[in-house]
Amino acid sequence: DAKTTQPNSMESNEEEPVHLPCNHSTISGTDYIHWYRQLPSQGPEYVIHGLTSNVNNRMASLAIAEDRKSSTLILHRATLRDAAVYYCILSRMDSNYQLIWGAGTKLIIKP
Amino acid sequence: DSGVTQTPKHLITATGQRVTLRCSPRSGDLSVYWYQQSLDQGLQFLIQYYNGEERAKGNILERFSAQQFPDLHSELNLSSLELGDSALYFCASSVTYNEQFFGPGTRLTVL
Numbered sequence A: 001d002a003k004t005t006q007p008n009s010m011e012s013n014e015e016e017p018v019h020l021p022c023n024h025s026t027i028s029g030t031d032y033i034h035w036y037r038q039l040p041s042q043g044p045e046y047v048i049h050g051l052t053s054n055v056n057n058r059m060a061s062l063a064i065a066e067d068r069k070s071s072t073l074i075l076h077r078a079t080l081r082d083a084a085v086y087y088c089i090l091s092r093m094d095s096n097y098q099l100i101w102g103a104g105t106k107l108i109i110k111p
Numbered sequence B: 001d002s003g004v005t006q007t008p009k010h011l012i013t014a015t016g017q018r019v020t021l022r023c024s025p026r027s028g029d030l031s032v033y034w035y036q037q038s039l040d041q042g043l044q045f046l047i048q049y050y051n052g053e054e055r056a057k058g059n060i061l062e063r064f065s066a067q068q069f070p071d072l073h074s075e076l077n078l079s080s081l082e083l084g085d086s087a088l089y090f091c092a093s094s095v096t097y098n099e100q101f102f103g104p105g106t107r108l109t110v111l
Helices: none
Strands: A009-013 A018-023 A032-038 A045-050 A061-064 A070-075 A084-091 A105-110 B005-007 B010-013 B019-024 B031-037 B043-050 B053-057 B064-068 B074-078 B087-094 B106-110
Touching (some): A045 A070, B019 B087, B019 B106, B043 B064, B074 B087
Parallel strands (some): A009 A105
Antiparallel strands (some): A061 A070, A084 A105, B005 B019, B031 B043, B043 B053, B064 B074
């Protein structure tokens, strides 16, 4: 299974941009990159996904390196409600796109 | 609210017992996934059903089984319960592989 590496935790100030890094050096050409987040005492929530190109949606942006060995989730203006564990996950076509979850990054937002 | 419902919210039982967890997917979603999350850990994929058929299997123990019914709701059966089975169990549903919608989870405590 392709693995991802994320920092255990990060801190950011409220209303500032947050860049959450993810390394996936063993990614293969057909692996999708997904980001989910899990707020305290809740189920995970989809944030964004991409394959090769950078992606934007109402929640965040996903910047994918040209060699696809790393990606960055960008929260443009963090609020206290963005405090959560953020998971960077690869899914593989030959595994039926199963999501293989790592430990994630705990994002702490300081007011 | 993701639109995915899970019952019960909490379940306390004894070792050796059998329990059934229930999941109702979002309207129109044909895929249902089950995940286990032990204390302060990431999610472990257990099993996926698509329109009543098993589609993918993850780290699901032989003591665990699942099924998806014609109305698309799904049940996860856990038998011969052990202390280590205490965890949060999440159900998710999706239309596409790329965005899963998670329920609030069932917290299982085995005493």
